Structures are given as structure tokens and as C-alpha cells.
Amino acid sequence: MRWSSRRTVAFSALAIASIIALLVAGLLIYFFAVISPKVPPIDAVTDYKPKIPLRIYTADNVLIGEFGEEHRDFVAIKNVPDLMKKAVLAIEDTRFYEHGGIDWIRAAAAVRANLKGGFRQGGSTITMQVARNFFLSRDKKIGRKVNEVALAYKIEGALSKDQILELYFNQIFMGRRSYGFASAARAYFGKDLEQLSIAEMAMLAGIPQDPVRHNPAVNPRRAKQRQETVLRRMRDVGFITEAQFAAALAEPMRIASARQEFGTHAEYVAELVRQEVVAEFKDEAYTRGLSVITTIRKAEQDAAYDSVRRNVLAYDQRHGYRGPEAFIDLPTEPAEREEAINQALRARPSSEGLVPVVVTEAGPKLVKVENLDGDSIAISGANLKFAAPALAANAKPSLMLRPGAIVRIAREGDKPWAIVQVPLVAAAFVALDARTGAYHALVGGFDFNLQKYNHVTQAWRQPGSSMKPFIYSAALERGYSPATMILDEPLNMPGENAGATWSPQNDDGKFDGQVTMRFALAHSKNVPSVRLLRAVGTTYAHNFLGKFGFTAEKHPNNLTLALGTGAVTPLQMAGAYAIFSNGGYQVKPYLIAMVKDAAGTVIAQTKPAPTLDETARVLDARNAFVVDTMLRDVTRYGTGAAATQRLSRTDIAGKTGTTSDAVDGWFAGYGANVVAVAWMGYDDPKSLGGREFGATLAM
Structure with a gap:
């Protein structure tokens, strides 16, 4: 039985x-x-041709811009640091080198977890993730999973383990528009892979599971939790020691700003180049791995950017605090309060060094603010001076600093934080090689992130007195000389069609009687300039401007031409002043030196016209020489003297320019074969202030 x-x-x-x-x-x-x-053929992985973005570099090989569908830096697996590979294997697929594409042990564990509560735990191997990223969606469906398994087997049969891992390291999406770990290292930390610490490697290894939730730039706390999980796993499987684990846990995370991945602030340069390259190569420009070498050099671009930034901020400080950018209601519940602050600050446009914060406490002697990372910052003493009107008891509600106000703070080096504001005034700077036209530096505005409008190439503004050298050059061509005497006395001109009398005035309101042409230009005398133009002839002078590349219809054919009432761009002014610098030759500005393909082969190259080719002469050498001597007097003892003294330069020739009611401020000049133009003004033209002049605004 x-x-x-x-x-x-x-x-x-x-x-x-x-x-x-x-x-x-x-x-x-x-x-x-x-x-x-x-299942689909796997040619995409066996013949891997990644989309490489358009990259733009300075002449000294500093990356300044990147444009493309996918931001990717291809890296061979042999060049991936060993600990970086181990960080990924620890969290994604510890048995990667042991299984044949499917880890059945891990899959069984995932099935048990999923049967208990739905599809909550994944059993995907790195090979399966490669299959998914190249061919499938991320949907958690049985059909997709079966195809993923089939593709994984195909891939394992066609490629070595290292080849598969190389695909993973270069193809996976990492957030912040980055694909692959090398691109992510630059995007999040501003470093190459080999420069990363263990903590930074673990942070990157944790991102692929959820590039939004674990993005350290967007969700720093969740990313930190995920990083700790990766580090703990690395320790548990023996990839790092207990001491390395502890050190990595304690390391503070410093996430690079979106712009720190580039070597210098040349956003306006990069955008100009992008437009030129796309015009030539169409949409293919974004995927074929083109490298564009510009004529810009990092040191000069850095100096130009810092100068524009410094001058704009200084001007803004002189003209007072405008009040908070916005106000929010602060909930009393801590979690809701934190979310309200984060949501408000994420919505504010970023600007280099001008950090948006929310005021949490406000008093006449102490203001406390909170930043996007949740740090509380106390500001007191002299660092509240700029915003003092907003702390007064009788301040207007729209101006008052109170809890919930969104303001900006900044600091120099390790100095305490101070309350500042985002300037409203615009500015531009451009420098060219006066002999070839090659750009040396270009800054199209205060901050590209705030405004894409390039004032160097797009802003048509009144040049004011910076236009006078061209009127004086026309006079020289008519037989006048720097020693010619001109009367500096009140001038009353009858208006057209019996209109009101026009009486031009000197900026200082004074008259000096008989003065030389040289003196009149050096001191930017308006009345003598109008008299000179009347003697030369407005039509002659108007036509003469064409020699310098100015657009005729942008300038009046009347006596106000002497006061610069037409319209020019800073780039036009730079090209025009280059003619005085180089002895009378017109140059064509150019920005791109060469273009290389993904293999490094030069496929396009700019060949500038021969230096000082006689066919490019537009002005008699004697005329250019005499104007040059007059412009040097402007900077020695005239309106540009104080500015050039601040620069500690004795070799500069140039001219300041301030338009009527100080709406625009200019300086155009040259030295050492470089011509430069600086401009400042409001996009919606209005006075910069009664005590503002081109000599102080633009330099």
C-alpha cells in the first residue's frame, strides 16, 4: 500500500x-x-555610428559651444576608468561578465518581487538595456520584455562584452541633454571621466535608472540618495574599501552650472558660428561630428566678457535698487514651504554669479534668504547697503524686502554675500584684427542666457561723437588739415521750411573761440564739427561714409550727421576704425578659421585676403595717418584720456561717443593691430543718466 x-x-x-x-x-x-x-536586425549596434554634435572651439582649442540632437562625447571602453566601470556594474549588472545576456538569477528575483506587487523590480542586464535603448521603448510590457531578451541574445552573439559595455557607456541617456557618461561628466561636473572622484562616478552611475528623478542638477537630494545606494553596493561587492566608501559619502557635491562645461563665456560667438555652419551644412551639421575652430582666443574673450560684465554691474549699482523680482506666499508647513521655494527659484532665469533666492526673514540690519539647495544665508551690514531703500519702513510694497520676496545675491571670491539685481541695461564689445578682420573677441550682451539678441551684429544705434572722425577724414580729403582753425562760438541754423532754429551745443556748454581741427576732435566739440561739415558739404561727407562700409540710408544727409544721428552696429564701427588703424584698407570680418569632420580632416578653411592688399585700399594712406595722429590725441589729452589711463595703455588711439541725452555710450579705438568697440545703452532707448558719458560707460 x-x-x-x-x-x-x-x-x-x-x-x-x-x-x-x-x-x-x-x-x-x-x-x-x-x-x-x-526582432529587428542589430546593424545599429554592430556598425555603431553615434550622432556626434557640432562643437565649436577657440583658436587655442577651448570648447565654447555644442549643438546637436544628442550631446555626446564618444569614449572607447579602454579609456573608461576602472572604478567608473565598477560603479555601473555594481548597481546595474554585477554578473555582466558571467551571464550570456540574461541574468536568470536576477530575473528570478525580479519575478518574485513583481508577483508580489506588479512590475516594481527590474531584472534587466546591461545587454538588455542596450537592446532597449537602440530598438525598443521603456514600457514595462511582456511583449517588449520578450523582444528585449531576444535582442540581448543576438547582441551577445555578435559583440564582445567590452563592445557591449562600450555601447552602454556612449548611448545611455543621462539627463541634461547628455548621452553617454563622458558627456554627462562634463555636463554635471565640468570634468573628463578620468578626473572624476569615486563620489562623482557613483552619482553618474545612479542616473540611468531614472534620468529625471536622479538628476543631481534638478533633484539634488534624490540624486544623493541614489548615489549612496551605488556606493553601498560598490562596497558590498568589494569594488571599494570601507575607507573609500566613507570618504565618498562625506564628499560634498559640486554640480557645474550649465555653462561651466565650456571653457569660456563665448555664447554669442558660438551662436554666430552655429548659424554659419547650419547655413552651409544644413541639419547634417548637428549630427556628423563637425568641429569648428574660430579665430577667438580664450584670454582675450575672458577679458572682454569680464569687462562688459564689470561695467554693466557698476552702472547698475550707480543707479539704485529697483526692488524684488517677484513675490511668493510662503506656506508654514516645512515640506510645502520647501517645494514653494524650489518651484519659484527653478522658474527664475539663471545669470552667471547672480543667484536667485527667496527672502525668509527681513529687517533693517539682517536679511535671511534661502537658495535652491535649501541653504539659509544671512546678509547684513554693508552688504545690505544697495538694497537699503527696500528695507525702510515706508518703502513702497512693490519695492519692500519681505518674506517671500525673490531677489538676487552675489559674492566676490570668499567675501560675504550681498544683495544685487539683474541689470536692465545692455552692452556689447567686439575686437578684430585690424589687418585681417579676424575676430579676437565678441560679447553680444550682458548675459546670453537672459537675452539671445546679439548687440554687436544686430543693434542699430546712434554713434554720437564716435562718428566725428569720419567727418574729419572727409574734411582732410577736401584739403583741410589738423591745424585748420574753426570757430567755436554759438551757431544758430534756420530750420527747414521756416521751422524752429537749430542751435547745436557743446556737451560741456562752453565755447573756446577759434580752435584747431585737432583740438575740436580731441575734445569732441559739437559746434566746430557742425561748422566743418557745413564747409565740407553734407552730400560729399554722406557719400564719403561709404568708403568705411556704412549704410547710406541709415545716415541723414544733413548737418546732424556731424553729431552722429545716424545708425550703426558695433561691428560696422569696428570695421570702419580698422581702416584708420591699418593705413586705409578695408577688411572683411570673419569668425571661422576652419571646419573639421569627425575624423579630424579639414573640410573647410577661411583664407582671408592678403594682408593690406592694395586692391582693398579705400582711403589714402596720408589721410589715414593724419586721422590716426588726431585719434591718439583724443586718448592723450582729450575725452578718452581718463579711460586710457585706467587701462594703463599709451598706445591706444580712439574716440568716445555719447548721443543726445546720453542714450548711447561708445568707445571705438585700436592699438597693437587690434581694433575694438564697446557700447552701452537700453534696448528700449532712454537716457543712461545725466552724468553718464561714453568715456565712463563703454570702457
């Missing part, structure tokens, strides 16, 4: 095992005979 019972049990077990075996065999036959042939 017992024997019969045992035989029945054994028979049943054998039958069940046979059924399971038949089912497995059937599934395998179905999988390899039906499903596997239907």
Missing part, C-alpha cells in the same frame, strides 16, 4: 516535471523559431 502510494507520488512528480520540460522546450522552440527571427 505504501509502495503503491510512493509510486503514485513519484509518477505524478515525473509527469509534472515532464510537462514543465515540454513547456520550457516549447517556449524555447517558439522563442527561437518564431519570436527571435522577427
Whole structure:
């Protein structure tokens, strides 16, 4: 009886095992005979051709811009640091080098977890993730998972483990518009892979699971939690020691700003180049790995950017605090309060060094603010001076600093934080090689992130007195000389069609009687300039401007031409002043030196016209020489003297320019074969202030 019972049990077990075996065999036959042939070909991985973005560099090989569908820096697996690989393997696929594409042990654990509560735990290997990233969606569906398994087997049969890992390291999406770990290292930390610390490697390794939730730039706390999980896993599997684990946990995370991944602030340069390259190569420009070498040099671009930034901020400080950017209601519940602050600050446009914060406490002697990272910062003493009007008891509600106010703070080096504001005034700077036209530096505005409008190439503004040298050059061509005497006395001109009398005035309101042409230009005398233009002839002078590349219809054919009432761009002014610098030759500005393909082969190169080619002469050498001597007097003892003294330069020639009611401020000049133009003004033209002049505004 017992024997019969045992035989029945054994028979049943054998039958069940046979059924399971038949089912497995059937599934395998179905999988390899039906499903596997239907999966897409894997040419995309066996013949991997990643989309490489357009990259733009300075002449000294500093990256200044990147444009493309996918931001990617391809890195060979042999060049990936060992600990970086181990960080990924620890959290994603510890048995990667042991399984054949599917980790059945991990898959079984995932099935158990999923049966308990839905598809909550993944069993995907790195090979399966490669299959998904190249061919499939991220949906957690049975059909997609089966195809993923089939593709994983195909990939494992076609590629080595290192080749598969190389695909993963270069193809995976990492957030912040970055694909692959090398690009992510630059985007998040401003570093190459080999420069990363263990903590930074762990941070990157944790991102692929959820590039939004674990993005350290957007969700620093969640990213930190994920990083700790990666580090703990690395320690548990023996990839790092306990000491390395502790040190990495304690390391503070410093996430680079979106612009720190580039070597210098040349956003306006990069955008100009992008437009030129796309015009030539169309949409292919964004994917074929083109490298564009510009004529810009990092040191000069840095100096130009810092100068524009410094002058604009100084002007803004002189003209007072305008009040908070906005106000929000601060909930009393801590979690809601934190979310309200984060949401408000994420919505504020970023500007280099001008950090948006929310005021949490405000008093006449102490203001506390909170930044996006949740840090509380106390500001007191002299660092509240700029915003003092907003702390007064009788301040207007729109101006008052109170809890919930959104303001900006900044600091110099390790100095305490101070309350500042985003300037409203605009500015521009451009420098060219006066002999070839090659750009040396270009800053199209205060901050590209705040305004993409390039004032160097797009802003048509009144040049004011910076236009006078061209009127004086026309006079020289008519036979006048720097020693010619001109009367500096009140001048009343009858208006056209019996209109009101026009009486031009000197900026200082004074008259000096008989003065030389040289003196009149050096001191930017308006009345002598109008008299000179009347003697030369407005039509002659108007036509003469064409020699310098100015647009005729942008300038009046009347006596106000002497006061610069027409319109020019800073780039036009730079090209025009280059003619005085180089002895009379017109140059064509250019920005791109060469273009290389992904293999490094030069496929396009700019060949500037021969230096000082006589065919490019537009002005008699004697005329250019005399104007040059007059412009040097402007900077020695005239309106530009104070500014050039601040620069500690004795070799500069140039001219300041201030338009009527100080709406525009200019300085145009040159030295050492470089011509430069600086401009400042409001986009919606209005006075910069009664005590503001081109000599102080633009330099």
C-alpha cells in the first residue's frame, strides 16, 4: 500500500516535471523559431555610428559651444576608468561578465518581487538595456520584455562584452541633454571621466535608472540618495574599501552650472558660428561630428566678457535698487514651504554669479534668504547697503524686502554675500584684427542666457561723437588739415521750411573761440564739427561714409550727421576704425578659421585676403595717418584720456561717443593691430543718466 502510494507520488512528480520540460522546450522552440527571427536586425549596434554634435572651439582649442540632437562625447571602453566601470556594474549588472545576456538569477528575483506587487523590480542586464535603448521603448510590457531578451541574445552573439559595455557607456541617456557618461561628466561636473572622484562616478552611475528623478542638477537630494545606494553596493561587492566608501559619502557635491562645461563665456560667438555652419551644412551639421575652430582666443574673450560684465554691474549699482523680482506666499508647513521655494527659484532665469533666492526673514540690519539647495544665508551690514531703500519702513510694497520676496545675491571670491539685481541695461564689445578682420573677441550682451539678441551684429544705434572722425577724414580729403582753425562760438541754423532754429551745443556748454581741427576732435566739440561739415558739404561727407562700409540710408544727409544721428552696429564701427588703424584698407570680418569632420580632416578653411592688399585700399594712406595722429590725441589729452589711463595703455588711439541725452555710450579705438568697440545703452532707448558719458560707460 505504501509502495503503491510512493509510486503514485513519484509518477505524478515525473509527469509534472515532464510537462514543465515540454513547456520550457516549447517556449524555447517558439522563442527561437518564431519570436527571435522577427526582432529587428542589430546593424545599429554592430556598425555603431553615434550622432556626434557640432562643437565649436577657440583658436587655442577651448570648447565654447555644442549643438546637436544628442550631446555626446564618444569614449572607447579602454579609456573608461576602472572604478567608473565598477560603479555601473555594481548597481546595474554585477554578473555582466558571467551571464550570456540574461541574468536568470536576477530575473528570478525580479519575478518574485513583481508577483508580489506588479512590475516594481527590474531584472534587466546591461545587454538588455542596450537592446532597449537602440530598438525598443521603456514600457514595462511582456511583449517588449520578450523582444528585449531576444535582442540581448543576438547582441551577445555578435559583440564582445567590452563592445557591449562600450555601447552602454556612449548611448545611455543621462539627463541634461547628455548621452553617454563622458558627456554627462562634463555636463554635471565640468570634468573628463578620468578626473572624476569615486563620489562623482557613483552619482553618474545612479542616473540611468531614472534620468529625471536622479538628476543631481534638478533633484539634488534624490540624486544623493541614489548615489549612496551605488556606493553601498560598490562596497558590498568589494569594488571599494570601507575607507573609500566613507570618504565618498562625506564628499560634498559640486554640480557645474550649465555653462561651466565650456571653457569660456563665448555664447554669442558660438551662436554666430552655429548659424554659419547650419547655413552651409544644413541639419547634417548637428549630427556628423563637425568641429569648428574660430579665430577667438580664450584670454582675450575672458577679458572682454569680464569687462562688459564689470561695467554693466557698476552702472547698475550707480543707479539704485529697483526692488524684488517677484513675490511668493510662503506656506508654514516645512515640506510645502520647501517645494514653494524650489518651484519659484527653478522658474527664475539663471545669470552667471547672480543667484536667485527667496527672502525668509527681513529687517533693517539682517536679511535671511534661502537658495535652491535649501541653504539659509544671512546678509547684513554693508552688504545690505544697495538694497537699503527696500528695507525702510515706508518703502513702497512693490519695492519692500519681505518674506517671500525673490531677489538676487552675489559674492566676490570668499567675501560675504550681498544683495544685487539683474541689470536692465545692455552692452556689447567686439575686437578684430585690424589687418585681417579676424575676430579676437565678441560679447553680444550682458548675459546670453537672459537675452539671445546679439548687440554687436544686430543693434542699430546712434554713434554720437564716435562718428566725428569720419567727418574729419572727409574734411582732410577736401584739403583741410589738423591745424585748420574753426570757430567755436554759438551757431544758430534756420530750420527747414521756416521751422524752429537749430542751435547745436557743446556737451560741456562752453565755447573756446577759434580752435584747431585737432583740438575740436580731441575734445569732441559739437559746434566746430557742425561748422566743418557745413564747409565740407553734407552730400560729399554722406557719400564719403561709404568708403568705411556704412549704410547710406541709415545716415541723414544733413548737418546732424556731424553729431552722429545716424545708425550703426558695433561691428560696422569696428570695421570702419580698422581702416584708420591699418593705413586705409578695408577688411572683411570673419569668425571661422576652419571646419573639421569627425575624423579630424579639414573640410573647410577661411583664407582671408592678403594682408593690406592694395586692391582693398579705400582711403589714402596720408589721410589715414593724419586721422590716426588726431585719434591718439583724443586718448592723450582729450575725452578718452581718463579711460586710457585706467587701462594703463599709451598706445591706444580712439574716440568716445555719447548721443543726445546720453542714450548711447561708445568707445571705438585700436592699438597693437587690434581694433575694438564697446557700447552701452537700453534696448528700449532712454537716457543712461545725466552724468553718464561714453568715456565712463563703454570702457
